[in-house]
Amino acid sequence: MKLTKQEFIIGQIAKTNKKNFENYVITRIVHSLNTDEVKFLTQQYVKRPSGHALTDLYLPQISLHVEIDEPFHKKQVIKDVDRELDIINATKHQVRRIKITDSLSHLNKQIDDLIIHIDSEIQKHKKANQFHAWNYEQEYDPSYWSRKGELKLEENPRFRTIVDACNCMGQNYKNCQKAFYKSKLYKDHHLWFPKFYDNNEWDNSISDDGLTITEICKSPDKASRHFQQCMNQNTLRIVFPRSIDNLGYKLYSFRGIFKTDVETSSIEDGVVHRRVGTSIKVPQGETL
Amino acid sequence: MKLTKQEFIIGQIAKTNKKNFENYVITRIVHSLNTDEVKFLTQQYVKRPSGHALTDLYLPQISLHVEIDEPFHKKQVIKDVDRELDIINATKHQVRRIKITDSLSHLNKQIDDLIIHIDSEIQKHKKANQFHAWNYEQEYDPSYWSRKGELKLEENPRFRTIVDACNCMGQNYKNCQKAFYKSKLYKDHHLWFPKFYDNNEWDNSISDDGLTITEICKSPDKASRHFQQCMNQNTLRIVFPRSIDNLGYKLYSFRGIFKTDVETSSIEDGVVHRRVGTSIKVPQGETL
Structure with missing residues (x-):
């Protein structure tokens, strides 16, 4: 890796x-x-x-x-x-x-x-002060963002692992397997690492403009339970979807803060999340 | 081609x-x-x-x-x-x-x-006047050698086809299939396009120093007839062995003039040819 x-x-x-x-x-x-x-x-x-x-x-x-x-x-x-x-x-x-x-x-x-x-x-x-020399080592280095103290969507923060992203957000994990974590830093926030492509359980997607996520649970039994949970929880999600770069390596890119849109969500058409923020503060420090 | x-x-x-x-x-x-x-x-x-x-x-x-x-x-x-x-x-x-x-x-x-x-x-x-710019087009162009009027071993003359080599030697063919031709230009000379690798009928080889060719006929019936022919003919051979370049294309490289060594030839160990010349005049002219 x-x-x-x-x-x-x-x-x-x-x-x-x-x-x-x-x-x-x-x-x-x-x-x-x-x-x-x-x-x-x-x-x-x-x-x-x-x-x-x-x-x-x-x-x-x-x-x-x-x-x-x-x-x-x-x-x-x-x-x-x-x-x-x-x-x-x-x-x-x-x-x-x-x-x-x-x-x-x-x-x-x-x-x-x-x-x-x-x-x-x-x-x-x-x-025009718009050229930043390619710093490959820092591109995927979570401590780069810790030093900055903030993730900004326009700077395209990307991580190679869920652990890196979690720890940058102050979770302090050794390893982790899940796609959904309660934030230790922010009340009523979750860290979410969705797959925006069809997979076994989910068919989630994000709109071309990056503003809307639609979350569809493919298992009919689970779908209604999941829908109810989302409606009740009503938390904010800090979203890092998983993707594969052009060399075949995993990427988790920060895509913003999303809030469930209770109005337009439904069991049939899925839970809808709208982007409500494009930056978030992270624990500042030289090292994680 | x-x-x-x-x-x-x-x-x-x-x-x-x-x-x-x-x-x-x-x-x-x-x-x-x-x-x-x-x-x-x-x-x-x-x-x-x-x-x-x-x-x-x-x-x-x-x-x-x-x-x-x-x-x-x-x-x-x-x-x-x-x-x-x-x-x-x-x-x-x-x-x-x-x-x-x-x-x-x-x-x-x-x-x-x-x-x-x-x-x-x-x-x-x-x-030191020892650098000749790469002239790709002329490298395999038979008219280059016609203009020079001579094939010299040290200049490594190479042809892409048997026809090219034959016509450079004044044969004036449209197409040709054989590996052995009576020279129209030189009395008691043949043009020879041998394969110096094991094949169906022959297992011919050339020594590392390029001075000796050994011609072995693999079919026992033909071997003795071939041996007798060589002993009787006793002609000189202008030799262009076939090879494959590093891109997989055919090459016929001039390797000199060879004479059958009657003394050391035998049916069992093959007909031996010794190099007796490293250059030969070709019909001079702008085009073939």
Whole structure:
């Protein structure tokens, strides 16, 4: 589970291995940028107004995607994307295209022009104080958030394990297996680690705008008991849905504070939770 | 069969795809050199005093090999290499090693140092007038040799098809299927396209120093007739053995002029041919 930055980078490139041109283009971009300050993801699922798609290269710090267009390999809009995957909202992101032609010098020229463009985008972001060098080690380090003292949705806090997220929230666990915990820090709050994809017992989902969670219990016996519990409890939920990143590793991302919407919930259509907060204070300290 | 330079280069890199670190190192070298003047081959079979081996990267113009050492992946000396393969004699060649460690910056540093070394080797060869820019198109172009007017063993003439080699030798064929042709240009000469690996009818081989060919007919009925023919004919053979390059494409490489050694030949141990020449004039002209 502990993935070093080197393993992460090599893993991203390895995802392009099966497609020879893609591998050539991506490695030329990565080796030309020649910096470990710029994060990159390959074959990342993205959500666009046109639907879900796989992006060949994604540079999150400058919201830029690179698509490699091979003749006779038309990219399809993906209809049924596995909801377990970590999917990035790419609306308003920039997309640049590299066209595979039969001239290597023409291909190299396109890539080298793209590198210039990426460099200038980075400079632009740096000038506007909007570029934060890729700090891989701190990205999944719960003590980073402890030092900050707060989880903010806009900063996209992510944890690799439920224990990490729980302890960042002051639970002080050694290990934990459940998806639902009473918060030790906040009265009438629960920590919730739902799966937003169809599984044995549940079919939970979150709306595209991230504002509404629908919780459907698939077992008819349990459904009515669960519904009653939710109506009675009426607690707030600090939500960290489970997903799988593009290398197949687990992620628990902070998605905000949710409150059960008693009005619109029903046994048949599920319990509805609405987002009521996008940040929460966590116990401050150097270490957990 | 027609492989463009781009396809050749992409194909070389694709051979490294299955090994993630190898792919990372090779692509960093190739993209950093950033020139199509330098030929490179990946996973090329080589012959060394210690035995056969696979070399991770081979730069033939400067006789330099790069070996990528991954921990726990000990390179083995290969005992039984398929004799059909194009095998390069790497005795006296330079070998540089890249050690995979768990620090990407240390890995990059090693590769960048290697690039500097390669550049300086290229400069050294250029100063000594020993560097010829990689001309992929002419490498397998029979009209290149027609313009030169001569095949010289030291220049490693290679053809992609028997037709190309035959026509370069003045045969003027449209297509041809056999492995043995009476030369139209040279009296008492034959063009021979042997397989130096075990096959249905023959088990022919060439000595490591390239001086001696042993021709063994596997069918006992034919063997004695073949032996008698060779003894009576006593012609010279212009030899282009068939091999398979590291991308799986056929090659017919000029290996010299051979004469049957009547003294040491026998039905049991095969017909022996000795090299008596390393160059031969071909009809001169711009086109075939």
